[in-house]
Amino acid sequence: MLETLDIHDGHRVLEIGTGSGYNAALLSHRLGAENATSIDIDPALVTAARCRLAEAGYAPTLHVGDGRDGYPPGAPYDRVVATCSLPYIPPAWITQTRDGGLVLTNIAGPLSGAMLLATVTGDSVQGRFLSRWAGFMWARPGFVRARDITARDTAEGQYETRGSKVSAQVLEDHAFAFVAQLHLRDALPYWAQGDGGAAITGLVTPDGSWAEVHTPPAAEAPPHVEQGGPQRLWDIVEDAHTFWEDHGRPDWSSFGVIAGPERQRVWLRCDDGEHVWELPTAGSSD
Ligand SMILES: C[S@@+](CC[C@H](N)C(=O)[O-])C[C@H]1O[C@@H](n2cnc3c(N)ncnc32)[C@H](O)[C@@H]1O
Known part of the structure; x- marks a missing residue:
């Protein structure tokens, strides 16, 4: 990641x-501790890291806080690198990075994500997912x-049952899971075993939508889907799968992000507005 960040002498890194x-420690060694700032939300980890770094002879700026807020006292940064994932680029990282600076982060939702390398220009940032x-x-x-979302209504007549057009295993393909994530946004997956040993793959969203694909053991019968709530989540997966196949089964490296103060969007192949998905911004993951 540090090589991908294209770090040069004198760079300030968050x-x-x-x-x-x-x-x-690597950042301090390469750039000098005065140019390295690191944030963690866990005070105990920061205390332990501070001791380890001191033993190794380094004293970078360490800060306890939510990394979404960045660290304004050290700004502007030439590079921001995140070693935890978020479903969007926190706006503070953009405002705290100098023009032309780079942000390297894992953009991910509950189903999937990938590493994004993006360049800051003014109050916006754009880049591509790394291969x-x-x-x-x-x-x-x-x-x-998923188990904390209790709004699921499984009462008789409140949900539909039908055959599934795709196997639940499609979500195990990294390339498709990335595309499914863009379509499903805040859907949480879960897995369980049903009566008779059927494998259940479930999706649930905070608005009370839910879908379960039941796959009987040893191909005894084709998989069927049960789904209810305001959104038909498995319909979304099936439509996303059709889209993915129609576009040549692209993986994440065919996608990029453009993010400004108001909106953050993912695009496929080029930012021509044809295939664009909104990223959930602050609040969706809180
Ligand atoms: C994979 S570890 C980082 C590894 C680290 N870079 C190293 O060199 O050992 C992810 C870290 O992200 C931290 N983390 C989780 N949520 C955070 C947040 N909101 N802000 C800052 N750090 C966070 C975790 O406490 C954890 O220490």
């Missing part, structure tokens, strides 16, 4: 997610858990 302090895939833990506070 890292989100201090963790062990290892990356902060080399990586994933990180979600920034805390993260997504609500």
Whole structure:
């Protein structure tokens, strides 16, 4: 990641997610501790990292806080690198990065994501997802858990049952999961075992929409889907799958992001407005 960041002498770098302090040590070694700032939301981790770094002879600026807010006292930064994931680029990172500076981060939702390298210009940022895939833990506070969404209405007559046009396993394909994530936005996946050993793949959203694909063991019968609530979540997956196949099964590296103060959008192949998805911005993951 540090090579991808294209770091040069004198650059000031903000890292989100201090963790062990290892990356902060590398940044301090390469750029001088006076040019390295690292934030973690966990005070105990920051304390431990500070000790380790001191033992190694480094004293970068370490800050306890939510990395979404950046760290204004050290701005402007030449580079921002996040070692945790978010479903969008926090606006503070854009305003705290100098013109032409780079942001390298894992943009991810509950189903999938990928690494984005983007250039800041004024109050906007644009870039592409890297072909080399990586994933990180979600920034805390993260997504609500599927089991905490209780609005699911499974009463008789309140949901539909039909055959599924795609296997539930399509979500295991990284390239398709990335596309499904763009379409499903805040849907949370879950997995369970149903009566008779059927494998259940479920999706649920905070508005009470839900879908479950039941796949009987050993292909005894074709998979069927049950779904209810205001959105038909499995219809969205099936439509996304048709879109993905019609466009040559692209992986994340065919997609890019353009983000300004108001909106953040993902585009496919070029930002011509033809295939564009809104990224959920602040609030959706809180
Ligand atoms: C994969 S670890 C980082 C590894 C680290 N860069 C290293 O060199 O060891 C992810 C870190 O992100 C931190 N984190 C989670 N949510 C955060 C947030 N909202 N703001 C800042 N850090 C956060 C976690 O506490 C965790 O230490």
